[in-house]
Amino acid sequence: MPQPNADSLRFPPPRLPKETESLRAEVRAFLTDSFADEAWQRNSDFGAGFSPEFTRKLAAKGWIGMTWPKKYGGQERSMLERYIVTEELLAAGAPVFAHWIADRQSGPLLLRFGSEAQCEAILPPITAGECYFSIGMSEPDSGSDLASVRTRAERTPEGWRLNGAKVWTSNAHLNHFMITLCRTGDAGADRHGGLSQFLIDLKKDDVTINPIINMLGGHEFNEVVFDEVEIPEDRLIGNEGDGWRQVTSELAYERSGPERFLSNFHIFRALTDAVGTSPDARQAEGLGRLASRLWTLRCMSLSVAAMLEAGESPEVEAAIIKELGNRFEREVVETARTILPLQPTGPAGSNQSDFAAIMAEAVLRLPSFTLRGGTTEIMRSIIARGLGLR
Template identity: 50%
Template sequence: MFESLTLAAIPPEDEALRPQVRALAQEVVAALSLEQRARSWMGHDAEFSRKLGAAGLLGLTLPQEYGGGGKGPFARFVVVEELLAAGAPVGAHWIADRQSAPLILNFGTEAQRQSYLPRICHGDALFCIGMSEPGAGSDLAAVRTRAEPVDGGWRLSGQKIWTTGAQYADYMIALVRTSGGPEDRHAGLSQLIVDLSLPGISIRPIKDLTGDEHFNEVFFDGVELPGDSLIGAEGQGWAQVTAELAFERSGPERIYSSLVLLDGWLAHLRKAGRTDDATAALVGGFVARLAALRAMSLACTARLAAGESPVVEASLVKDLGTAFEQDLPLAIADDLASHDEPVDADLTRALTYVTRVAPSFSLRGGTREILRGIIARGLGLR
């Protein structure tokens, strides 16, 4: 569909990271159940994140002068792939490593880079992202949270919702309006670094269908921010957040959310001794889709390695990837229900969790409708 989605291979020097990452991942998941491993995205383990930082596996794409690894996007692909495949808890460092650090590197001041990037690389500065708001849905241009300029800084008022990990985070990078109104759409939007320990900030966890509390409402009541909270130029927030979302949408994150469940089901099939053609076709179909999606994700990674921002291609990977992730638990549930064989309780619990959380896969990072609009524009259809 896109000429830029050409096959790419992981360079040998980046592939060489895999044994080290796999060993650390296996160490942390050894004591976890299948259900706990299925929570990899949301698994919060700050100690494990710091261990990754100590091993030089966070901030891999950042320059060495900021504490990073000085490597390219393929190195990070290997690390993320291994962690998610094992079901390691990545929630603590996830957003800072994937989005906040590249954003600060590309658009932040030198003082911001010196302040935040080394701590992100060590796993000592945890970030969340403030985008969604009540009433705005996935229409980020309709945000109403506002930062008014005051002497020496900004006064922030408003609300964010569905903010993953805010109750654990040290900082939020918030998309806010610094001029104009919602009718101005993209104009007047800026990004600010918000210290979540400041007075006037309230964080309220939201319990989801699984009983977990990963999402949050965050309220800002006249929060006083210093002038150096602004990232990039005032009014350029929309362009910056668009580039940021390319990092969020293009990687293996959007393919592997259900992978631990797939492994658990395959173990069940082997234990049950099922080798019939229908089962083989079902397994083969998902493996083929996974292989194709991985190749597409690697193609996007090659674009990032070339210094490009594959916004449209990343949207395609995310749309197809989350469809795969959502189809998998439904197919596994149908398969288990249609065969009279004992099912391990841990597999049942993992299946229940993934089935309940799967609807969010096509919401986080942009809804399916938003992504397809981006893809349509990229194809010249709108």
């Protein structure tokens, strides 16, 4: 019977550098002004608000690609400083989704594996808030088992020819580029060989983008179809056949951020506002429980940011936070339903009415949290493997 080995798991408490205090104050002031100027809606999910205008303003502050080299438009600031900006944006429910994927994972992937020409062409427009990315991993028969992707890229004299389809591709109809995982050769014994990543120009390449309407009736998802799509040689990212190693590192960026427990922070905030300053015993118990979980998750998540800063790849720690974070997000919604009698038809503009509207959206978005970025079951498998149990 294998015994769990937790020795390698650590969540060392991070010490936030002094400069983060003024940065946090600056971000808060920016958000207050921007909210007052544009009256954007506070979102109950980071994936809900797509605003190129907001993204460009954020870029003008130097807060997109802020850890990247200055020669690509970055600011060469630390991962912990980026964390401060990210958590303030999430806590405010700001409309961040236009630049989110490019800033979080596509840019860092290109910095790590892309060619100099790709970095020079793509990273400056991202840091200017003008270039947005989609993730091209999932396929109709390939989600959790990503190594089973069947979209194929074959060499041609001029470059590559792609055939296949990607699915659940968030905002492919709005974004400029997609990084897509394709089969380029034999899978090998471990099934991880023969995969490669390509840069797809969603505006210019001959792909077909079909909308998929979600439970809220909104168009966020798409199917992206490749039917004999020709792309030039220089769209290969990194080395042919290295796709699995590259996509695994991309997933570490995707899973490790505070959006895995703060994506519906706005509901927690709205819940505390709706309860007011004189909670009854049940409300106080519910809010206290949520606050203690939130604080623990934040400490763990900050320690992951510090590990990323140190150049480590905390894959298992990130999976633990995603698993616990998704549970916390569910608990926020469930606690709200339990401790607050909702009046969906309350007077317009009243706290109760606003809160009921937020909750209605939250309940419909909730099931997606445990799927996107890897399902809860997959996170648990990664954790078990990390403990030496599988």
